[in-house]
Structures are given as C-alpha cells and as structure tokens.
Amino acid sequence: MAAEHPMEVSYSAFYSPSPEAVRKGLQAWHAALAQFDKAAHMLEASGHPLKKGLIEFLRRPKRELIVNFPVQMDDGSIRMFTGYRVHHNAVRGPTKGGIRYHPDVTLEEVRALAMWMTWKCALVNIPYGGAKGGVAVDPAKLSPRELERLTRRYATEISLLMHPGGDVPAPDVGTNPQIMAWIMDTYSMHTGFTQPAVVTGKPLEIGGTLGRVEATGRGVMMVVAEALKLHKIPMEQATIAIQGFGNVGSYAALTAYQMGARVVAVSDVHGGIYNPEGLDIPRLMEHVRQHRTVRGFPEAEPITNMELLALKVDVLIPAALENQITAENAPNVQARILAEGANGPTTPEADEILIEKGVFIVPDILCNAGGVVASYFEWVQDLQSFFWTEEEINSRMERILRRAFYEVLAKEEELRRYGLKPGDYRTAAQALAIWRVAQATLIRGIYP
Ligand code: NAD
Numbered sequence: 001m002a003a004e005h006p007m008e009v010s011y012s013a014f015y016s017p018s019p020e021a022v023r024k025g026l027q028a029w030h031a032a033l034a035q036f037d038k039a040a041h042m043l044e045a046s047g048h049p050l051k052k053g054l055i056e057f058l059r060r061p062k063r064e065l066i067v068n069f070p071v072q073m074d075d076g077s078i079r080m081f082t083g084y085r086v087h088h089n090a091v092r093g094p095t096k097g098g099i100r101y102h103p104d105v106t107l108e109e110v111r112a113l114a115m116w117m118t119w120k121c122a123l124v125n126i127p128y129g130g131a132k133g134g135v136a137v138d139p140a141k142l143s144p145r146e147l148e149r150l151t152r153r154y155a156t157e158i159s160l161l162m163h164p165g166g167d168v169p170a171p172d173v174g175t176n177p178q179i180m181a182w183i184m185d186t187y188s189m190h191t192g193f194t195q196p197a198v199v200t201g202k203p204l205e206i207g208g209t210l211g212r213v214e215a216t217g218r219g220v221m222m223v224v225a226e227a228l229k230l231h232k233i234p235m236e237q238a239t240i241a242i243q244g245f246g247n248v249g250s251y252a253a254l255t256a257y258q259m260g261a262r263v264v265a266v267s268d269v270h271g272g273i274y275n276p277e278g279l280d281i282p283r284l285m286e287h288v289r290q291h292r293t294v295r296g297f298p299e300a301e302p303i304t305n306m307e308l309l310a311l312k313v314d315v316l317i318p319a320a321l322e323n324q325i326t327a328e329n330a331p332n333v334q335a336r337i338l339a340e341g342a343n344g345p346t347t348p349e350a351d352e353i354l355i356e357k358g359v360f361i362v363p364d365i366l367c368n369a370g371g372v373v374a375s376y377f378e379w380v381q382d383l384q385s386f387f388w389t390e391e392e393i394n395s396r397m398e399r400i401l402r403r404a405f406y407e408v409l410a411k412e413e414e415l416r417r418y419g420l421k422p423g424d425y426r427t428a429a430q431a432l433a434i435w436r437v438a439q440a441t442l443i444r445g446i447y448p
Contacts, residue, residue, distance in 0.1 A: 017082075017104065017105075017106045017136060018103075018104070020104070021103070021104035021105070021106050021109075021136075022106055022108070024104055024106075024109065024322065024323060025104070025105075025106035025107070025108035025109035025110075025112070026108050027322070027323050027347070028108065028109050028112035028113070028322045028323065028344050029108040029109070029111055029112040031112065031322075031323075031344060031347055031348050032111075032112040032115045032116060032344070033059060034348045035348060035426060035427070035430055036058070036059060036115070036430065036434065038348075038427050038430075039427050039430035039431040039434050040055055040058075040431075040434060042415050042418065042419075042420055042427055042428075042431050043431050043434065043435060045415075045418040045419055046414065046415055046417075046418040046431075047418075048435060050434075050438050054438055054441065054442070057441065058089065058434060058437060058438065058441075061086050061087065061088045061089075061111050061114060061115070062087045062088060062089055062090055062095075062129075063086070063087050063161070064084070064085075064086045064087075064107065064111065065084065065085045065086070065158060065160075065161055066082065066083075066084055066107060067082070067083045067084070067085075067154070067157035067158060068080055068081070068082050069081055069083065069153050069154065069157050070153075071146065071149050071150045071153055072149060073146055074143050074145060074146055081135055081136065081137055081150060081154070082135070082136050083133065083134065083135040083136070083154045083157060083158065084105065084106075084107050084110045084132075084133060084134050084135075085110075085131065085132075085133040085158040085161050085162075085167070085169075086107070086110045086111050086113075086114040086131060086132055086133070087114065087129065087130075087131045087161065087167060088111070088114035088115045088117065088118045088129065088130040088131060088132075089115075089118040089129045089130055089437060090129035090166075090167075091129060091437055091440045091441050091444060092121065092122060092127055092128060092129055092436070092437060092440050093121075093126075093127035093128045093129055094127075094128060094129065094163070094164075094165055094166050094167060094168055095114075095117075095128065095129040095130060095131035095166070095167045095168070096117060096121060096128040096129070096130065096131060096167075096168050096170065096372060096375065096376075097113065097114055097117040097130055097131035097132040097133065097169065097170065097172075098113075098132060098133070098169065098170045098171055098172025098173075098175070098201075098371075099132075099133040099134060099135075099169045099170070099171065099172055099175050099179075099183075100113070100132070100133070100134035100135075100172040100173045100174055100175065101134065101135050101137050101138075101139040101173070101174030101175050101179075102134065102136070102137075102138070102173050102174050102321075103136060103137065103138045104136070105134035105135060105136045105137075106136070109134070109322070110132045110133065110134045111132075112322070112344060113132035113134075113172075113343055113344070114130050114131050114132035115130060116130070116343050116344060116364065116365055117129075117130030117131060117132060117372070118130025118433075118437060119365045119429070119430050119433035119434065119437075120364075120365040120366075120368075120369050120372055120433070121372060122432075122433035122434075122436040122437050123365050123366060123369065123404055123407075123408075123429055123430075123432055123433040123436075124366075124369045124372070124373055124400050124401065124404045125400075125404070125436070126372065126373060126376045126400075128168075128372070128376065131167055131169070132172070133158060133169055134172070135150065135154050137150065137174075138174075139174045139175075147179070148182055151179050151182045151183060151186075152182055152185075152186045155182065155183040155186040155187060156186060156190070159186070159187055159190060162183075162187060162198055162199075163198065164195055164197035164198045164379075164382075164383070168197065168198060168199060168200060168375075168379055169183060169198075169199050169200075170199065170200045170201045170371070170372070170375045171201040171247065173246065173321065176201075176247070177201055177202055177203045177208060177212075177213065178203070180199045180200070180201045180202045180203075180208075181202055181203055181206055183198070183199045184196060184198060184199050184202055184206060184207075187199070196382040197379050197382035197383050200212065200374075200375035200376075200378040200379055200382075201213075201375060201378070202378070207378070207381075207382045208378060209374060209377055209378035209381055209387070209388070209393060210387075210388070210389065210390035210393055211374055211390050211393040211394055211397075212371075212374045212375065212378055213247065213251070214251045214254075214255070215251075215370045215371050215373070215374030215375075215393075215397065216247060216248045216251065216252075216341070216368050216370050216371030216374075217247070217248050217249065217250065217251025217252035217253070217254065217255055217319075217341070217370075218251055218252075218255045218370055218394070218397075219367075219368065219369060219370015219371065219373065219374075219397060219401055220248065220252040220255075220317060220319070220339055220341045220367055220368055220370065221252055221255040221256050221259060222370065222397070222398050222401050222402070223339065223362055223366060223367050223370075223401055223405055224240075224256075224315055224317070224337065224339045224362070224367075225259065226402060226405050226406075227315075227337050227339065227360060227362055227405075228314070228315070228337070230360075230409075231314075231336060231337065231360065233314055233336075235259050235260050235261050236260040236261070237314075238256075238261040238262065238314045238315060239261070239262050239264050239278075239313040239314050239315070240253075240256050240261050240262065240263045240264065240313060240314065240315045240316075240317060241263075241264060241265040241266070241308050241309075241311045241313045241315070241316050241317070241335070242256075242263060242265070242266045242267070242317045242319055242341070243266075243267050243272075243305060243308055243309060243316075243317070243318045243319060243320050243324060243342075243345075244267065244268065244318065244319035244320030244321070244341070244342060245266050245267065245268045245284075245288060245294050245319075246268070246319070246320075248319040248341045248342070248368060248371070249266065249268075249317070249319035249320070249341060250281075250285055250288070252317055252319060252341055253266055253279075253281045253284070254281050254282070254285065256281075257278075257279075257280075257281035257282070261315075262277070262278035263278060263279050263281055264276055264277075264278055264279065264311070264313060265279075265303060265308050265311055265313070266279065266284070266294050266308075267294065267303070267304075267305050267308050267320075268288075268293055268294050268295075268320075269320070270293045270294075270295050271294075271295050271302060271303070271304055271305065272294065272302065272303045272304060272305055272307070272308045273294050273295065273297050273300035273301065273302060273303065274300055274301050274302075274303045274307075274308070274311070275299060275300040275301070279297070279299075279300060280299075283297075284297055305324075306329060309324065309325060309329055309332065309333060310329065310332035310333060310334060311334065311335070312334040312335075313334070313335050314335065314336050314337060315335060315336070315337045315338075315339055316333065316335035316337070316338050316339070317339045317340075317341045318338070318340060318341060318342045318345035318346070319341030319342050320342055320345070321342060321345070322342065322343065322344035322345060323344065323345070323347055324342070324345045324346075325338070325345055325346045325347065325350045325354070326347045326349065326350050327347065327349035327350055327353065329350075330346075330349075330350035330353040330354055330357075331353060331357075333354060333357070333359060335359060336359065336360060337359070337360045337361075337362065338354060338359050338360070338361045338362065339362045339367050340361070340362060340363055340364035340367045340368065341364075341367060341368050342364065342368070343364050343368065344364060345364065346361070351424075351426060355421050355422075355423045355424055358423065359423075360423065360425075361423070361425055361426060362405075362425065363408075363425055363426035363429045363430075365429055365430070365433065366401075366404055366405060366408055366425075366429050369400075369401060369404065370397055370401060373396075373397050373400050373401065374393060374397060377393055377396065377397070407432060408425055408428050408429045408432065409425070409428075411428040411429070411431060411432050412424065412425050412428035415427070415428055415431060
C-alpha cells in the first residue's frame, strides 16, 4: 500500500487517497489561497487594508474534523471509510456547505471548498459562514442499503459539529435529497426529536423547499441572463455548452432550454454529445434517467470533454468539478462568457489567460450561489415551520442574485482604478465578500 504513495506526501497511513487525489486537492487549496491573496491585495491597494493578523485569520479554517469509520457491507464484510467536515469561518452565522461523495475527496479539497463557501455566503449577503464535508467513496459502487449505512455512520461521526444553529450541511457532488433525509433522520434520532433545519436539500415531504433541486442550475441561468444582456446577445440566439450533467448541469440545461437558448453540447464523466441545432433537454433528461449517462443520446454526435470546453459558443458552463480549465486548455476556450456552475473549475493560471483573451468570467461564488440561497430559504422555512410558494422562492432568489451580480460589476469598475485587470470579476467578487467577513469580525471583536 505505502509504495503507491510518494514520500513527499505525508498522509496518515490510516487513510490513503491516491496521489492524484492528493495533487488535485492541494491544487484546489492553493488556488483558493492565491485568489484570496489577490483579493486582499486589491483591498489594500484601494484603501481598504486588512491587518496582517486578520488576513491570517481569514486564510485559515476554523476547525477540521477527520473521521475514519467502519461500514458493514451487504456481503457481511466490514470496510473502513474516511470522511471530513471543515468549518472555514463562522463569523457571519452558522456554517453552511455541501457534502461530497467522491473517490478523490481529500482534506485539502474540502478545505478549499469550505473557504469558497464563506465568500459565497458573504457575497450574496446571507447570514452564514462557510463549511464543506465529504467522504472518499464512489457512491455508484454501493448498494442503496450500503449507502444508507455509510451516510448514517458519517452523519453520526460529524454530528458533534452539526447543529441547526451551528452547521447546516447540504448536497454536493455524489449526494442527493435522499442522503440529506438520512442525515436529518440520524441527527433527529440522536437528539430525540425531529430537526428538519439541521440539513437542507431535503425531500419536500420532510421540510424541503420548493425549487431547491433546481435552484443551483436555475440560479446559474438567472446570472447568465444578466451577462447575456450585458453582451447584447438575445437569449433566443445564445448557444450554450455545459460540462457535467448532474444536479447543477442538468437544471442549468433545462432552464436554458426553457428560456429559449440553444444548448448545443453537454457532457458527463463518460464523455459528451453535440448537436449544433440544439439538444432537446427534457428528452435528454429522460435518456439520462434510463441510461445514467448522456452518451448514446440519438440526434447528437459524440465529443470529448476537452472538445466541449473548446467549442465556439456564447456561454460555456463548467458544472462538474474543480481544475477543469487550466493553463493547458484555457487558450482553446472560444466562449464569450464562462459561467462557473462548478466550484473552482478554473485555475488561477487559466484565469489570467481567459481575462487576457477577454472572456467574461462569472465567478463560481456568484454564478452557482442560487443553491445556497435556496438552502437558506429552506432553513428559514424549517425554523419557522411556515412554507413559501415556488414563485416566492424564485423571485426572492432572482432579486438576491441580480443584486450580487451588479455589485460585482460595480466593484470591478472601482478596483480597476487601483490596478485590477479589467474583467477580473473573480477578484472583485472575493474582495467584496472578504471585506464583509473582515468587517463582521472587527465589529464582533477578537474574543476574549
Ligand atoms: P453531481 O454529482 O450531481 O453531478 C456531477 C456531474 O459531473 C455528473 O454528470 C458527472 O458525471 C460529471 N463529471 C464528474 N467528473 C467529470 C469529469 N471529469 N468530466 C466531466 N464531467 C464530470 O454534482 P453537482 O451537485 O451537480 O455539482 C457539480 C458542481 O457544482 C460541483 O463543483 C459542486 O461543488 C458545484 N455546486 C453544486 C451545488 C449543488 O447544489 N448541488 C451548489 C453549488 C455548487
């Protein structure tokens, strides 16, 4: 076992992510830090300096939990799994962030995702800090009963960090409303009464909110609609390519289709499909329900993920994982707008290249914030035991996302006067968010 791992990666012998997973996790964490440093530098340059100690505080996670736990498999054997829950910052409220089930989950990846959650919640100005969780597992390889046992045990292991007023998980890659239901039930069994507000993204029947399943993808398209307006591209003429066809990608595609745009290409982990005339998304979603992949969809030709990222389209939506657009493939990107449905899909090096090329980047913490906004609404409804209509949810969400979009544009314009590269909306968005968290920290004071 040990021979598989390079010596320079000093991982505990008890849990053993692949060297590739370790590399990807570190890459995401370094990207998050590089973005932070750039934004902190711009704050300083624009007359909003942060004290050194405050910068250190904001760069570091508040607490990190690693859990190694056993799960009984259907054949009677016992398998060990490793999971994580990281709270990056809790100054503005309870920590919020999804739970990921993926074989490549590492502490560093979860830490990066938790930090991005802090900035995302601050950017859209909802009263949350940032967190993230994950288990290194391929959920597709478990039976439904194994998945339930794993989820209940993981939820038990991290329950010392979870609380409706302290830390509220949600779905992410590889998890879904059923898994959130098991987490809610496990936590409720431990505390002796039903606690819907401890997790969001639940099924409607147990305190979920209307519109949550669609929220992230729908929110992506709400923001894309504003970006298209800015570029004077009518929605009906817009062409869109989407990498990843899970929760975020499929509902971004469906919303785009319903808005009248042409989704010409989509992909998943198995590869992509392309039809320049536009794909019939409701039929494609039915195909995916049956075949568990977009591949093989009639009236479309196969393409690779790399080809999809290089398509000449108006909007490219990466909605899969981190580090997809890198220094190697960024020069090939031909899209006018890059709308980051995924968290951290663009490396800092790729960012520089795309900004130089004039690609309009809608950064992740803005672009995919619809998910956490709807989660916030779910939590508020659960706490009040009073539920809203879908219309209320969507219109409130649109108001929040649109406000954040124009605040980012205004910040970019302001920071340009102090040396920000025109078009660096990521740094503008992070600067806004970091400033809000910094102010909240100073107002609260440093305990004791
Ligand atoms: P998901 O598990 O529902 O779907 C992931 C999709 O990506 C699947 O179609 C999978 O096949 C595909 N994929 C995986 N690896 C790939 C690869 N190497 N190349 C191409 N496709 C690949 O996950 P999701 O919830 O849709 O999350 C996707 C992204 O959006 C993640 O970055 C996640 O953190 C982010 N996000 C999710 C939410 C949410 O509410 N679910 C909210 C905000 C951000």
